[in-house]
Amino acid sequence: MTDNKRDSEELENILEGLADSVLELSDQEILDEVRKSGADPEEYAERTRDVLRLALPKFDRVNRHLQHLGHAIMDWQAQEESYESRCKKCGLSVSFSATSNEIRGEASVKPCQANKSQKREAAGTWCRRDIASR
Amino acid sequence: MVFTAFDYRTQEEVERPPELMDIPVLTDVCHLSNLIDSLRPWATREEVDQAIEKLSKADLCKIRKVAELKGWHDWEDLLSEVLLRALMGKRRYDKSIDFVTFLIGSMRGMHSNNKEKSRKLEQLDPAYDLASREKRVDERLQDEADLAERLQLLGDDPEARMLFLDLACGMNKQEIKLKRSLSDRKFAAIMKRIRSKLSGRNDHKGGT
Numbered sequence: 001m002t003d004n005k006r007d008s009e010e011l012e013n014i015l016e017g018l019a020d021s022v023l024e025l026s027d028q029e030i031l032d033e034v035r036k037s038g039a040d041p042e043e044y045a046e047r048t049r050d051v052l053r054l055a056l057p058k059f060d061r062v063n064r065h066l067q068h069l070g071h072a073i074m075d076w077q078a079q080e081e082s083y084e085s086r087c088k089k090c091g092l093s094v095s096f097s098a099t100s101n102e103i104r105g106e107a108s109v110k111p112c113q114a115n116k117s118q119k120r121e122a123a124g125t126w127c128r129r130d131i132a133s134r
Numbered sequence: 135m136v137f138t139a140f141d142y143r144t145q146e147e148v149e150r151p152p153e154l155m156d157i158p159v160l161t162d163v164c165h166l167s168n169l170i171d172s173l174r175p176w177a178t179r180e181e182v183d184q185a186i187e188k189l190s191k192a193d194l195c196k197i198r199k200v201a202e203l204k205g206w207h208d209w210e211d212l213l214s215e216v217l218l219r220a221l222m223g224k225r226r227y228d229k230s231i232d233f234v235t236f237l238i239g240s241m242r243g244m245h246s247n248n249k250e251k252s253r254k255l256e257q258l259d260p261a262y263d264l265a266s267r268e269k270r271v272d273e274r275l276q277d278e279a280d281l282a283e284r285l286q287l288l289g290d291d292p293e294a295r296m297l298f299l300d301l302a303c304g305m306n307k308q309e310i311k312l313k314r315s316l317s318d319r320k321f322a323a324i325m326k327r328i329r330s331k332l333s334g335r336n337d338h339k340g341g342t
Contacts, residue, residue: 008273008277009304010277010281010302010303010304011277011280011281011302013301013302013303013304014281014284014298014301014302015203015204015205016204016301017301017306017307017325018203018301018325018328018329018332019200019203019204019238020307021307021322021325021326021329022196022199022200022203022329023196023200023234023235023238024322025196026192027190027191027192028192029326030192030195030196030199031191031192031195033199033326033329033330034195034199036330037330037333041191041195042191044194044195044198045191045192045194045195045198046194047198048189048194048195048197048198048213049186049189049194051210051213051214052186052189052213052214052217053186054214055214055215055217055218055221056179056182056183056186056217056221058218059179059218059221059222060179075222075223075224076222076223076224077224078219078222078224083218083222083224098214098215098218
């Protein structure tokens, strides 16, 4: 092992051990420790919850937009800078950048084609039945 | 419970009494991972939302403290990305796992993936050999300095220094306790002193 790798691994081992020891603390111990470090546990904790909460609207906005266009999206694949997926029904592609919040791809602008043809078929069946019943 | 029926092509072909119709059937071993995946209790968006709201003040402090101790300066981005991946289905949240454990584990994984990615990108750079040699020397000096500085911060506390060096060697809690004949309580007390002395250092400077 090179010296460089060894030093970096040693540092990583220490930080890992320290991080693990935090997970073993009781609720009261962690709150005391945060307080002792000079931070307000309430604010310290809420910042973490805010970060978590902020991710939800991003996800909801993408889903709402695609559902509005009639798409049913497959599991997203994380790429270098974005998430990519396709509509299960019509196959149109879509990508979403979490950093810029931009939605791109044909599925983001065009309505689901499969939905359209299903509606047309349904409408056609109804017309034929309607005419036949007269 | 899962039935195996390798002589059939689909589970619909397998005749079963009505009360067993809900039990999944494996007809091809190639589908095993998909079947296991479909049986895992993945959280929905609403359940992820509930899990966030259920996190206690102490849970939230632990998540942030771990990130700071690890020196993840981009911990907010990491955490946000972890949650987005959980929602997007890239790395879903299995409800049977503790949510704090899931979040921290995913942050660890993502941080090390990011590091690996940037290392690979560097290697693709045509100027990699020369630049990397210089960078390796810089990083080595930086890591050496970081270790020395942290050790110095422990001051004249032989127990803390001893544990610090044991951790550096890659020993885990059980191994250290056994080697040093430490009780759980004693080990925790020394770790607390180490965290306290290093916390300022980790909050402001780089880790790995």
